[in-house]
Amino acid sequence: MSRKQMHLATILSNGLGLPYAWLEPQVDPADYANIHALVRYAKAAERGKLDFIFLGDFLAQSQRSEAHAPGQTLEPTVVATAIALATDRIGIVNTVSTTFEKPYNIARVLKTLDVVSGGRMGWNAITTSAPHAAANFGRAIDDRETRYAQADEVIQIVQALWGSWQEDAWIADKNARRFTDLSKIAPVNLRGTYASSRGPLEIPPSKQGQPVMAHAGASPHSHALAGRYADILISEVFTIDEARHQRESLRRAATAAGRNPDDIKFFAGVIPTIAATPAEALARRGRLVEPDIIQQVHYLGRLIGLPLGPDDLDTPLSAAQLSAARANPGDPRSFRALEVAREGWTVREVLHHAVIDFHPAPIGPPEVVADHMQEWFEAGAADGFWVTPDIYADGMDAFVDGVVPLLQQRGQFRTEYEGETLRDNLGIDHQYGLRQPHSKP
Template sequence: MTGKQMKIVLQMVSGYGGEFKTWRLPEAKADAYTDMDFYVEMAQLAEKGKLHALFMADTPALVNDLTNETPMHSMDPLIAMTSVARATKHIGLVGTFSTTFNESYNLARHLKTLDVISHGRVGWNAVTTSTPATAANFGTHLKSSRERYGRAHEMIEAVQGLWGSWGEAAYLHEKEAGQFADMSKIKPIHYKGNYIQTAGPLPIPPSEQGQPPIFQAGPSSEGIRLAGRFASGVYANPFTIEEARDYRNALRESAVAHGRSADDIKVFTGFMFTIADSKEKALARRRAVLEFDKEELDQRLSYLAAMVGLNFQGIDPYQPLPKNWLKLAQPNPYDPRSPRALEVLKEGYSPVDTLAHGVINYHPVVIGTAGDVANFLQEWFEAGATDGFSIVPDLAHDGVSAFVEQVVPILQERGIFHEEYEGATLRENLGVPYQYGIRNED
């Protein structure tokens, strides 16, 4: 036991959960996508469990077929975050906003206003956005990675410059003296980069945390450099402890290379779960979700077969594979999920049950009891693979309460999750330094 405690944020997705067909389950709220009261209810539950923040991912485009599955993101993260901010007191609010498809002044204004009205609980997940559909929505084409990351560095610099353009001691609002603000401490920034130009100043005083911390989610070398320079939090999607530890170490080294402390960056590993009284009940729920779309189930079975180098034609996918088949199976070296898929098959689970284990999801998945979930989180955390987790229930409607009421008490009893918020702001709760304006790297 190290004495350290993990950080946990909840991914809100579109109001449903990480499995986009769970909206059809009897216990689901079918119209959660448009019900901000439901978002508030989930946020208040997460706050009851002392989760550090809500995370709202976003891509400003329609990126999946909505014929029979739910959207991947909320209608608009800024509006959703604002709805939640006025109904909560402690939990952080982190939203994804593109550095490519936003203007620095507008974004700085939106996020700082929300940070002020939430009393210092906002964070910005700064992403470059690489979807052509988004570029088309903004009347342009997708730029190269070099251009997008070049703009990202300038965008964050400009936004932070604008945030700091209203001096920390400039807000006076003194009635008797008749002075609202000290204009000598509110100054333009005249930022001029290759991609971003803005004058400022931004007429908004600092929040209790100064300004929102930056989050980042790109695993590339450019993403690691951006995170090392600016980020207080990073969302990661590794599949093994070893992979996670290597990535975390690379981020910490990048922070040091940019004149910061390695502990200034907190890594949040993406993690999905289904909690039930037993593993069989949890698997039964996930099997039911798979059965909602037989055509997609067949496609997933074919994908699973390719992952382990087999052909499932002619076999009953609801029965375990013959042992002589499993001896011939080989994990696909180009798919990091394949070893786990083969491991589950070799444990005697059928191909359908193997899919129900979440082996082709883009996060590690735990299917089972609250104790099973707590054990997984503890193992990864104490192995130094991560600073915390970005958790995604299969279905928000009952998954958030299951985590808060069943998993959190186990983690608290083991001493690896806090029992009270460390402070009033997101920065305090994350354990990252106060910042106002552009950080001086010299």
């Protein structure tokens, strides 16, 4: 039996990296809107045999200040098209909101991309909860129960539309003058409380049948939705214990939905900073933290139960402060923050360790990042990782050329793609149409 190996993905957002990456000398700020830069990073990820590129989306303004780069720029469907035409094996998981998009449009666009890419597309089906995003659609945000009930209906309709052109419906028999067998292309006629569609969708299956399903979220509602439909869960966890807890919650949801929990891949996030030495890596990450250092020092104080401010930045915590410090059990980042503080770093250096980031941040030579991922994987905390380079301009290559070979040498990651489609490379079973019988929405 072959040894189980981890899966790897990366995220492309604004073409730059973390919010202040654009200030670094190696970065061209014009990459914010440069599709060629995004394609270049996608090709690097494919060179590293990564499973897929994750294209997030946020439907409103994300820029916090004039120095802070927005988190999202070009529309993901357009980006996915460019990447699909420039690559051969790497998958592309596209985020589309079930809150604001109609199921027929979702089904049509994503299945088209799946055909165009040769069976390499996935759909990150999410709900949208930001009021300023709703305002862009002339709407208000519904309550969570309504949003997830709507998502359930939209996903069912989309998958039904994907299967409305049956897999053997395309005949293309010139002698018989039969392009298709119309008995195998039928309306879905689904009507629910929040969404409906007649169908059918006149797009044949791709090489993998239809797109892979993904979901991003950590709430019980998210896990229930993912348990019913997802092949991939994109998570936001900071410790091994938290990741195990989330992964087990997801597996229980899959079991409750009548599925094999092994069929859903749990991806944990990581934001590495890679350099030749630990000191160089810490200095690099520190430059990306400094613009927010004043806000972060106050937040660090709340994490570890101390009244910290700008005057505390350039000295280590005293013995009395360390004795009084307590990790906040409501925020898993606090345990790492206190651990780093106890190593004797100044408060500024503690923050340079990215202890307030929304994902773990291994900082150092490639071995440090590989060790982090191997530890989590072997601890059963994740089936794979989605990697956010700190600075795209050189961070993607640093991961692909530095970390990936180490994981391959250790037998933790593939050396070649398993197949041509995203399902092949993730080891996901074939699906066409709805995953399993559901009541109509």
